[in-house]
Amino acid sequence: MNYFDCLPPTAKIDTIVSEHKRLQAWVNQKKKGFLRYRKPYEALSEFQANFVDCSGDTVLIGDKNQLSTAERLQVHEHLKSFMPWRKGPFSVFGNTIDSEWRSEKKWQRVMPVLPDLKGKMIADIGCNNGYYMFRMAAHEPKLVLGFEPSMQHYYCFKALNAMAGCNNLEIDLQGIEHLNLFKDCFDLVFLMGIIYHRPSPIDTLRDILTGLTPGGSLILESQGIPGDEPYALFPDNTYAKVPGTYFVPTGKCLYNWMKKAGFVNIDFFCSHPMSTEEQRKTEWMTFESYSDFIDPDNPRLTVEGYPAPVRIFLKGDKKE
Numbered sequence: 001m002n003y004f005d006c007l008p009p010t011a012k013i014d015t016i017v018s019e020h021k022r023l024q025a026w027v028n029q030k031k032k033g034f035l036r037y038r039k040p041y042e043a044l045s046e047f048q049a050n051f052v053d054c055s056g057d058t059v060l061i062g063d064k065n066q067l068s069t070a071e072r073l074q075v076h077e078h079l080k081s082f083m084p085w086r087k088g089p090f091s092v093f094g095n096t097i098d099s100e101w102r103s104e105k106k107w108q109r110v111m112p113v114l115p116d117l118k119g120k121m122i123a124d125i126g127c128n129n130g131y132y133m134f135r136m137a138a139h140e141p142k143l144v145l146g147f148e149p150s151m152q153h154y155y156c157f158k159a160l161n162a163m164a165g166c167n168n169l170e171i172d173l174q175g176i177e178h179l180n181l182f183k184d185c186f187d188l189v190f191l192m193g194i195i196y197h198r199p200s201p202i203d204t205l206r207d208i209l210t211g212l213t214p215g216g217s218l219i220l221e222s223q224g225i226p227g228d229e230p231y232a233l234f235p236d237n238t239y240a241k242v243p244g245t246y247f248v249p250t251g252k253c254l255y256n257w258m259k260k261a262g263f264v265n266i267d268f269f270c271s272h273p274m275s276t277e278e279q280r281k282t283e284w285m286t287f288e289s290y291s292d293f294i295d296p297d298n299p300r301l302t303v304e305g306y307p308a309p310v311r312i313f314l315k316g317d318k319k320e
């Protein structure tokens, strides 16, 4: 017999009511309650787009004229629930979402080295709202599975795809830690904007090898520091105000990590400085952005005094 069974009937009801209230308060809490994102997802799922185009820089979901003005406003309000929008741009029934990052620029850099995606099994690790997954969908993969442990981004993707209806895109509320559940599964893995958040980057790369089919490829993009030597910066606390940053490598260092993890045919195909043109505050992301992370008197340094970030891109294969 437990504590609850010992209570008189009225006390039992009171206990149930107060438990229910406590639970309701928890799920509805403004900051962390999961209904904060699930509710707008459910509301947006009522709108099915009769037109989707993922082939251009802006992912287009639904035509402006498909909805009444009132319905379009409703969609706009629900989309705002997912602010801050980090990745995009999207246009949803004519509502243009100008995200913090101009993600199309990263996609343009990656596109030239991609294998043919048609019929492929793909993982996008840390897929955020799925901007890149939609861009992949235009190339008719068999399936793109997004790994995303953040409730906000997970439901944002689900809302976008409930409207878009791309049936070869799926997302799971899981992190890179779960990749080793998918042994020899993916022809192609994208790991973009993640590895500098990993405390053990070579183990992370080994987990990716486990998830790849023999001969499969990894597209790896990371924030990095400039330089030709094989070094990684290990910041005291934040790097460019970002907490949870472990090793920030040069391109050569990232190359060596891939080699030591066991990748072959490694190609360091692109590097460029970050800029306010590509990462900035917008109407859909009103918090601090790149210009706030950089020393106002010296654009070569972060506010912490570290070398300002570059972006580095590599591709590598798992042995046949």
Ligand SMILES: C[S@@+](CC[C@H](N)C(=O)[O-])C[C@H]1O[C@@H](n2cnc3c(N)ncnc32)[C@H](O)[C@@H]1O
Pocket: 087, 103, 125, 126, 127, 128, 129, 147, 148, 149, 150, 153, 174, 175, 176, 177, 191, 192, 193, 194
């Ligand atoms: C800097 S963003 C990069 C997003 C996107 N891949 C890109 O390149 O633009 C990092 C993403 O990783 C997600 N994330 C956080 N922890 C993760 C984990 N353990 N495994 C996979 N993704 C994670 C975050 O929620 C976020 O969406």
